[in-house]
Amino acid sequence: MAKEISKPQATSADTGGRRATTARELAKMLGVSQSAVSRAFTPGASIAAPLRERILKFAAEIDYQPNAIASMLSKSRTNIIGIVVSDMRNPFYPALIERLSRALQRIGLQSLLFNIAPGTNLEEQLTALRRYNVDAVIVISATILSGQTLSWATEGRPAILINRVIEDINMSCIACNNSEGASAIAEHFYERGHKRVAYVAGLSHTTTNRERQYGFITRVAELGMTLTSQADAGEYSYEAGRRAALEIIKGKSVDAIFFANDLLAIGGLDALREEGGCRVPEDIAVAGFDDIAMAAWPHYNLTTFSQPIDDIVRVVVEKVGSNTMQLLEQPEIIRLSGELVKRKTTGL
Amino acid sequence: MAKEISKPQATSADTGGRRATTARELAKMLGVSQSAVSRAFTPGASIAAPLRERILKFAAEIDYQPNAIASMLSKSRTNIIGIVVSDMRNPFYPALIERLSRALQRIGLQSLLFNIAPGTNLEEQLTALRRYNVDAVIVISATILSGQTLSWATEGRPAILINRVIEDINMSCIACNNSEGASAIAEHFYERGHKRVAYVAGLSHTTTNRERQYGFITRVAELGMTLTSQADAGEYSYEAGRRAALEIIKGKSVDAIFFANDLLAIGGLDALREEGGCRVPEDIAVAGFDDIAMAAWPHYNLTTFSQPIDDIVRVVVEKVGSNTMQLLEQPEIIRLSGELVKRKTTGL
DNA sequence: TACCATATTGCATTCGCATTCATTCACGAC
DNA sequence: GTCGTGAATGAATGCGAATGCAATATGGTA
Incomplete structure (x- = not known):
């Protein structure tokens, strides 16, 4: 019954190689299919508990981590939120960004920072924003971006404007009153x-x-x-x-x-x-x-x-974290009350 | 001679569909191969100038952008730099991050922000950092991270510490004297x-x-x-x-x-x-x-x-922008002089 | 005992682009 | 006129994980 399991030999030697173990390799070592490995790492997937445990345990041993890039490609979901900023000099923004990025991280979302320098070619800079397929865009810049540029940059992607309200732009806006x-x-x-x-x-x-x-x-x-x-x-x-x-x-x-x-x-x-x-x-x-x-x-x-920074963050995270599509379908303007x-x- | 070229019909109608045009589709429309499209967007690739121009022109018309995720997967290079931060309250850090992210953007690199909250499970938070296959990691946190945690998080990835010097850790460090x-x-x-x-x-x-x-x-x-x-x-x-x-x-x-x-x-x-x-x-x-x-x-x-923030940024960008591997092979401690x-x- | 519903698992394909390999073509030299 | 050389192009494959579908196993039922 005891299968021969290849030892995780390549764990420490390949500092130079820089190629991480793949799911398929791990699968081969364990004598299971690559699908099983994928399922083991997917909450709610159809896989028996013992198998999942065996896989996760072994994965931990050989320090395997699913490659997020590959996952993005097949799921067409990046778990990355683009954050567009233009003014970090006003301490209000770093404070907001700090809490926002932490809150996003807490629910498994990463923050890709787009720092828009004033007086430069915006479209060029925002091209990257479009290519990276971020799940949503949060715009924290109070200045600079025109509604048109914004629409172009977010290109049908869910977007939220913080601290800035533009009507008729098909984006949700959150601001204090x-x-x-x-x-x-x-x-x-x-x-x-x-x-x-x-x-x-x-x-x-x-x-x-x-x-x-x-x-x-x-x-x-x-x-x-x-x-x-x-x-x-x-x-x-x-x-x-x-x-x-x-x-x-x-x-x-x-x-x-x-x-x-x-x-x-x-x-x-x-x-x-x-x-x-x-x-x-x-x-x-x-x-x-x-x-x-x-x-x-x-x-x-x-x-x-x-x-109300905390409220702002809470609302944003709520919107971005759940069904992001809803942001597109029903853009709304949310006013939060300060004090x-x-x-x-x-x-x- | 005049080939029938399909019109870019799906350009505006699919706001709901959210599926961007692919290189293969574009290629089909133009009657060229997908390889050609890829080459058109790859500086220095082997492609005739007229063809490249034709492709780029048409791409611009139908608003095609290469999917960065797919590109990452095949090139196994993300063009993303992970920036680990822990303290945005001290204005020094936002100022540094701002200039750094702009400088990186200027050479086509994006910044993925990892905001390490004090007093939480670091390894768990940094798991994401490992999965995302960032090309390099820049650690700006003066506090919190132990050398061991860092090594784990960067896992053989090029890493630079700013404003913090740890010897014998196989990472480059940049700090003012x-x-x-x-x-x-x-x-x-x-x-x-x-x-x-x-x-x-x-x-x-x-x-x-x-x-x-x-x-x-x-x-x-x-x-x-x-x-x-x-x-x-x-x-x-x-x-x-x-x-x-x-x-x-x-x-x-x-x-x-x-x-x-x-x-x-x-x-x-x-x-x-x-x-x-x-x-x-x-x-x-x-x-x-x-x-x-x-x-x-x-x-x-x-x-x-x-x-010397500007010098720091310059050196970091130089190192990260060029041959990133060098960072691993020859980690060095760089002292820049302030005033x-x-x-x-x-x-x- | 035979059979159906459900839970597991593996196989094969897909995601979109980069790149290797083979093919074709054009141009010069001999 | 032939062969060689290099450029330009397309076909095919790979990157690593997710997933639809088929195959198998399990359990309960009649």
């Missing part, structure tokens, strides 16, 4: 007695900016406050925040400034205190948006509207 | 007349910490300065920096503190000024390491040792 958040900031200013307020845009054409701007200005008007001025920083950066803040307070009297995101606000905050000669919050209040880690640092203690975080830049 | 950098900081302190100095470690067992600590302490001794105290912050974070700074100045008189990295230093800086009641640099000087973007912010203006950046936290 920017408008309501900005509204809440306006109300908060109002409650603290700041009547003359200003708004600093990041990139004025981005959807996040438009929504935040709209929400803020609308509520400001409703509450009878005065919108003293608006500035367009031109980019979502610390330096831009500094410049915008100084410009805002030049000449005019302002009680409070709402910056389109935290990075701008932090830059503005430093500039106001150090170059503008203002005390914050005594002379002027400041608020941002996102609630990045730095906002909570004691030095900044920035009032902001917190994006106003009152800190010291708007009061004591 | 931490020891010299720390030395330079010590000298800088000395020149500015700070004689009583302190060192704050991040994670004491990491190689970066050991090297920086060694370089600093050694030079301090050589120059006859006094090492007043050392603290181990326990992690490379802003908060840890705050705590460590306050502990350092408790009771003792210190002229200057060198923090193992910028994030710690920035935390320490804020704490010294706001809770410690110190003026920096008048009462106490502060220096960090890495030169993250924040260090240059006017508010911090932190003296630090700048890591002391003198800013206001060590003098005016």
